[in-house]
Amino acid sequence: MKYRYYCGKGNRKMNSHLIRLAWSVVDKTPIPQRSDFTLEDRLSAVLSAVEEQISLSPQERQQVQQYLTSRQHLLIDLYR
Numbered sequence: 001m002k003y004r005y006y007c008g009k010g011n012r013k014m015n016s017h018l019i020r021l022a023w024s025v026v027d028k029t030p031i032p033q034r035s036d037f038t039l040e041d042r043l044s045a046v047l048s049a050v051e052e053q054i055s056l057s058p059q060e061r062q063q064v065q066q067y068l069t070s071r072q073h074l075l076i077d078l079y080r
Helices: 016-028 039-053 058-070 072-078
Strands: 004-007 012-015
């Protein structure tokens, strides 16, 4: 059974597999620590890395993007 979690705005359901994959990619993706590298650049890099591992539908891509955006404060702390 696949669990679904609510993520982002609008309470859209997201597959738990995608959540685990996203955090796995966050953990493994080296992000340059340049001062001109914005949070949006980092989120885009993580999303691209997720898409390299699994083919996402447009809806799944949007869900992962919204999920990561909703966790941006945590990501900022991780990338310091």
